[in-house]
Structure formats: structure tokens, C-alpha cells
Amino acid sequence: MKVTVKSLAQAAGVSRGTVDRVLHNRGAVREDVAKKIKMLAKELGYVPNRAGRALAAYKTPIKIGALMPSIGNAFYQEIISGINAAQEEFADLGLDVVLKEVEGFDEQTHLDAIEYLLAQGCKALCLSTVNTDRLREKINELYEKHIAVVLLNTDVENTKRLCYVGSDYLTAGATCAGMLSLARQDKLHILIVTGSHLLLGHNLRIEGFKQELNRQAIDYEIVDTVESFDSDIRGQQETFNALKANPQINCVYIAGAAVQGVGAALIANGKKDIFAIGFDDLYSTRQFVDAGIIKFVVCQQPTRQGYHAIKRAYQALAGQLNDKVPDFITETIIKIRANMDR
Amino acid sequence: MKVTVKSLAQAAGVSRGTVDRVLHNRGAVREDVAKKIKMLAKELGYVPNRAGRALAAYKTPIKIGALMPSIGNAFYQEIISGINAAQEEFADLGLDVVLKEVEGFDEQTHLDAIEYLLAQGCKALCLSTVNTDRLREKINELYEKHIAVVLLNTDVENTKRLCYVGSDYLTAGATCAGMLSLARQDKLHILIVTGSHLLLGHNLRIEGFKQELNRQAIDYEIVDTVESFDSDIRGQQETFNALKANPQINCVYIAGAAVQGVGAALIANGKKDIFAIGFDDLYSTRQFVDAGIIKFVVCQQPTRQGYHAIKRAYQALAGQLNDKVPDFITETIIKIRANMDR
DNA sequence: TTGAAAGCGCTAACAT
């Protein structure tokens, strides 16, 4: 038997209005009555009906805000297309999404963007942001205010977030190592080109990579590690110099963005049998895989990330979720030329 | 401005009841009035509101039937778990799913199962069935009866189906070839172990495999092709015999099920450097990948297939879809030990 | 052949 507000009210011997007030913490209910209703709701397993809620709240849509450091960064476009897909799908259930795009990872810019989204009346947020103390504080502060926060694509450690939606960077790194060991049996002299040592995800990709190489007892050495700061120009220079200085390098592991730049350096360098590995299925990486410069890329389903982040936030606001919300970890996807989108 | 039944009725100068009758082809409306309303609906871009529909039709749930040849076949369990997920998610939008499980691919059994589902009152069907003339006829017949049919996991050619939800077998085969060329540079002497020559998907996997080997100008020969009929015992025997008869074989391509049996034959054979390739991430295949007997498997996201088949069917019944419904093709996923679920 | 009205579950405004 399904439990409705009506049946709950009946069971508790109060009116539907009172039940609604309790369920939404809108106060103006006697302490003991509230407690009783909450108990009863849990006991009977009350789950609000989305259809009813959507219809009733049609005039005051459920507003969700999304913060993306997407300006000038092609990767985030795919996440955004997932966000848009979710918005369209849930529009007739009363969902409204406000997207705030910013450029880069400046702490203050991100904090301002969050304030902007709150000012727009968002009741839940999906954030791709930096792993710093001030953001940590802000997120925990939002928790106190009953604003649900979904962390999207990159996690922020030690926060009271609803959940994390994104990839498992450690597995992604390990997968690169696994592919490498499948393809090469000679001793590996590896150059690592990371985006930034400040980005958790990049560090984890490197750690997972090494872990798997060690687990398989691969014969390798890390010749050098350079930073591209996710800039193609910077990445090209750094890679070119490193290759020049260390001609024994036969493998380049690109942990961050800047695949385009690194690829250019590889072409300029001319040495043919360097095994290059990168991440994400973007226009630029696809070109290099097509050309055989990069053998494969490891991807993280960014569109699904955007879609599910919004979905989770919506479900939270619609009361569909239990207390414990599991993270949504996208699959680690290996793309070679044959299974790449065209 | 959103278009509702109410606003449509107003625009057409009739009552909501009349509009509803027209929209659902329930007759009892004058020809010209009906035509006018249909025109108007298209023109104004009317899309029914799921929330409203769900609430109203709460007593008469939208019933969708699913036919799975899942008895005794572990692969289909994952599709079923996707079906269940969709059922739960859309339950509060008035969805009800009837699952009919059968064993094997007997034509008559499948036709009977379809009749059963119709008798249950299903208004749309998701079918995993065989590619034969009688099924083709039946599906086209259902189309005439306005029963939406989603073909799930395996397509049936030349049918008026709503759409196909499943994998791209050609790409899957090509991906195996791509991985093979990445890992091995020596001449390939390949044994193909297919499930059945009667199954479209298996044939496509073989065709895609050869196509990619040819495209890359790989030096290879197909030593032999044997059938397992998706039976492990049969697969083990056939493989064992073929390996014995052709000791030059250094690669086994398992296009169908029976991975377990083929793996057993490989172990029994003892030769160490045979490169084996299989499909799908099941308990049995996972074990062989873990053990290093099979280097990788190519997977097809069966859970998503089940989920999206139901979703599409639901959307069709809820009037959310346009005339042209695109197929839903799942990604071709390479799993090595490092990115396998544990 | 068509119109009118009730009711699905929920929320918010209003009344007590």
C-alpha cells in the first residue's frame, strides 16, 4: 500500500497541512506532534510522489544551480551538455537549472559564483570547484542552510556534501598503466606531463599509474615530471625540452589537459616509437589518436556526469533519496581508434 | 508559453474532454474537429506533461512488457537489473513493468511470450528476440495495433519498431582487432569461437573484427572457426580439438558466450602465449581476466540497455517522443584488469 | 458528438 500525505495525516490524526509543514521543516507545529509525524513517516516508508509535487509546485520551480569553470575549456562543454539534457528531461517535473560559467580556478571567483547562484534562489548546487579550505568551509556552511551540494567532476575533501559525481582518478591512472603493459614489453623510460600539482585529480592519476606499474612489476623509471598548467603552449615547451634533454624517453604520460601541445612536441621531436597516453575524448585528443600519435585515451563519461549530478540534486530536493546517498562514479573508459566516436 | 490541454481546448474552441479524445484516438469526435485539434497541437508544439498524466492515470498504470531469454543465461541478469532500476524510478510516474523470462531462442516460445504480455495489458514491449520472419511479422502487426516495440540488445531487421537499444556489434569486433594490434606485432594465427552462425550479433562481431584487421593491414590468418552454441562444454571441446589440430594458433577470438569453456580448454592446452579475447563483463570472464588467461573483454553496458529500453518505451507511451526516435547505442567498453569492477 | 466535473498527490494561501 502506498503512503501519501493524506494517509499519513489520517494515521497521525492531523490534517494534511500539518504533515506538509513537518515534512518541509516549515515550523509552526507543536514539538511532539512534529516528532510523531516524522516517526510515522519513516516507519510507514513515506516517499513523496514526484508527480504530485511537480504539479503542485509548478509555479515555484525547483531551482538548481551549477558552477562550471568552463570558459575556455572544451572538456567542460560535455558536462554542460549533460546538464542541459537533465534540465530538459525534468522540466515537466518542475525543474529549473541556472548555470554559472566562470574561467579558471580562482577561489574568490568561485565563491562569488556560489553567492550568485544562491541569490538566484537555487535550493541545491552542483559544483566543479577547487579543493581549498575556504571552499570547504563554504560547502559545510551550505549544509547547515539545508542547501544540498553535489560535487561534480572534482571532489572537495572532508565536506558535508550530498555526494560526489565524477570519475575514479586512481583507477583511470591504473588503467593507463595496464594498457601500457599490454602494449609494451621493453623497459619504460617515462616522462610525466601533469596539469598541476595542485589538482587532486591529476595527482591521483599519477599515483594510480605508478601503483599499477609496481603491482605488475613492470621495469620502468620516471625520467622527469613537468607541469603544463593545462596550457598547450606551456605543455609543448616543457615536453619538447624534456625530450631533448632525455633522449631515452620512450613513453609520455599526459595526466592533465594540454594534450594538443604535448602532441605537437612529439611531432616536432620526430622520434617515432614514443608511446603517448592521454585523457579524455575531445576534438584535439581524437585527432592525435586518429593519427596514431597517441595510442589510446582514457575517458570519464563527462556527459553522464553532468546529467547525473543534476538528477541527484533534483532527487534530493524532491525527497526521493535516503539519508545515505552513494557517490556516482562513472566508468573508466578506454578509447582506441576503433571505438572512438566519430 | 507552455501549451496545455486547457489552452489547446481554448484555442480550438472546444472542451478539454474533446481534446483528450482526439489526442488519444478514442473516437467519438467529428472528423473536421479532430483534424483541427491535431493541427493545432502540432503547430503550438503541445507536449503532454508527465506529472499531470501520471497523477491522473494513477489507477490505470502504464504497463510495459519485457521479454528476456534470460533463463540460464547470466548475461541477461544485468539487463534485467537495468529494467528493475527503471521500473523503480518511474513507479511514481505511474509505470508498471511485466517481465517475462524464457529459456533460449525458440521462435514459438517467444511468440507465446509476446501474447502473454499483451494479455497482461501491456501497451508497449521491450523484446530481446530472434531475427526471423515470424517475429518480423509479429512486430509489424503490433505496430498496426499501436503497440510500441523497443528491440533490446539484439535487433530484428526490417521492422517497424520504435527503436533499437543495444550495442554496436561491428564496432565491438573492430575494437577487439584494434586492441590486438596494439598488443601483438607478430603474425596472428587466429581461432574464432563463435556462439552461433544464426545470431546476427555474433556474425557482426566477426565481420567487424576482420574489417579492422584488414584496415590496419595486420598480417593474420583465420585458422578455423568453430561454434559453441553458447555452451561451455561444447565450446571447451571444440576449442581443445582445434588447438590440438592447429598448434600454430596464437590467438583465440571468442565471439559468443562460452568464455568459461574456452578458457578451460586454454588451460588444458597449456600453451602460454595464446592471446585470448572475449566479450562481456560477467563473473566467469572476470575470473579469466584476473588470471591473465584473457587479456581484456569488450563490454556493452547491459544495465544501461535495460534501463533505457524501458525509459524509451515509457516516453513513447507518455507522448514525450517525436515521430523519429533515434536508436540508443551503448558504448563499446574495453575492460582490462585495472578498470574492471570488483 | 460534446461538455462538465471529479480526483490523482502535493503545496501554499488563507481561515480558524
Add this chain to the structure above:
DNA sequence: ATGTTAGCGCTTTCAA
């Protein structure tokens, strides 16, 4: 502090 009621969009039943 609590109860009552209207109405969201849609379908269905009953009345005309």
C-alpha cells in the same frame, strides 16, 4: 498551532 481549500495538467466518467 492547526485545519481547510484551491489548483497544478491530465484522464475518465457521467450527463447532455
